[in-house]
Amino acid sequence: xxxxxxxxxxxxxxxxxxxxxxxxxxxxxxxxxxxxxxxxxxxxxxxxxxxxxxxxxxxxxxxxxxxxxxxxxxxxxxxxxxxxxxxxxxxxxxxxxxxxxxxxxxxxxxxxxxxxxxxxxxxxxxxxxxxxxxxxxxxxxxxxxxxxxxxxxxxxxxxxxxxxxxxxxxxxxxxxxxxxxxxxxxxxxxxxxxxxxxxxxxxxxxxxxxxxxxxxxxxxxxxxxxxxxxxxxxxxxxxxxxxxxxxxxxxxxxxxxxxxxxxxxxxxxxxxxxxxxxxxxxxxxxxxxxxxxxxxxxxxxxxxxxxxxxxxxxxxxxxxxxxxxxxxxxxxxxxxxxxxxxxxxxxxxxxxxxxxxxxxxxxxxxxxxxxxxxxxxxxxxx
Ligand SMILES: *[C@@H]1O[C@H](CO)[C@@H](O)[C@H](O)[C@H]1NC(C)=O
Numbered sequence: 001x002x003x004x005x006x007x008x009x010x011x012x013x014x015x016x017x018x019x020x021x022x023x024x025x026x027x028x029x030x031x032x033x034x035x036x037x038x039x040x041x042x043x044x045x046x047x048x049x050x051x052x053x054x055x056x057x058x059x060x061x062x063x064x065x066x067x068x069x070x071x072x073x074x075x076x077x078x079x080x081x082x083x084x085x086x087x088x089x090x091x092x093x094x095x096x097x098x099x100x101x102x103x104x105x106x107x108x109x110x111x112x113x114x115x116x117x118x119x120x121x122x123x124x125x126x127x128x129x130x131x132x133x134x135x136x137x138x139x140x141x142x143x144x145x146x147x148x149x150x151x152x153x154x155x156x157x158x159x160x161x162x163x164x165x166x167x168x169x170x171x172x173x174x175x176x177x178x179x180x181x182x183x184x185x186x187x188x189x190x191x192x193x194x195x196x197x198x199x200x201x202x203x204x205x206x207x208x209x210x211x212x213x214x215x216x217x218x219x220x221x222x223x224x225x226x227x228x229x230x231x232x233x234x235x236x237x238x239x240x241x242x243x244x245x246x247x248x249x250x251x252x253x254x255x256x257x258x259x260x261x262x263x264x265x266x267x268x269x270x271x272x273x274x275x276x277x278x279x280x281x282x283x284x285x286x287x288x289x290x291x292x293x294x295x296x297x298x299x300x301x302x303x304x305x306x307x308x309x310x311x312x313x314x315x316x317x318x319x320x321x322x323x324x325x326x327x328x329x330x331x332x333x334x335x336x337x338x339x340x341x342x343x344x345x346x347x348x349x350x351x352x353x354x355x356x357x358x359x360x361x362x363x364x365x366x367x368x369x370x371x372x373x374x375x376x377x378x379x380x381x382x
Pocket of ligand 1: 237238239242243244245
């Protein structure tokens, strides 16, 4: 559930190769803890950056550990030299900020519930009452942390990558794989889970040790690289700390489309419209996705919104991403240049090394004389 990238995987092979493959994938994908995929919502296509991974990539549902591969890709003719994967964290809890808004909504509903016992006693199919009774199971400590499902997302991703590129993920390359991550807890935890997935690949059936004891070494934290937006002064000044940078988003939040939803929701929940605002409504909308992704349950919040509402709320989220992360300001994308430079430098290095090796008569002799730490093998997590 996105914002920036979360992980970057870089793996190099022992050299037998002709082609460098860069795989920069915004990590998503994963699969279900249990096969209860019947729990879906008509709203699912509109959650944008909060979409459940399996809804974005349903091809994985039959077997989340088996990759789907273009049959043409890597067909005998070429061999991958290096793999670079930029990976997001797995499924996570809402942030504390989101949880507080949800609690505020819950409070509104419960205050209303006390005055409303008559209606409820009358047995009206009251969505507001259902929501007031729906347990608020999110607590502040959860603060955007990776959930168990998110660990599974990462383990399965590792298994898919390993079976997609068997030459790169060979046993002898395992020790050269490196992972870099941002310091964000959900990213550190995602990296650890990814390595546990790989352990499972290399040692099926054995419980994974502490990641510090794995051959590939623990993930390295590098915020300059992986949280480039926090280290780009121009981005911070022009966008992040600039009160007017998102004025289009603010305008939409108070515009007629949003007003219609506020009125409609106030009416359904039977709370004063003045107590609602776009931010609260957006969190309520995302709660449908969080409950599905984390618990595999369909929250009554899913029933509050129809498809037209969902389109408006999707637009609100897209608009924010556009101005803050996307094309709205050129500095948004330019702030990632350091990361991409790093990726391409490693790719260039892998290709050069490969070419050098191709010129050598005795590859094996060369490798025995090489410090394995010099290999461009990275597995990066942010
Ligand atoms: C803040 O954003 C507005 C709107 O894009 C822009 O006109 C202004 O120059 C920005 N301020 C700074 C300090 O960059």
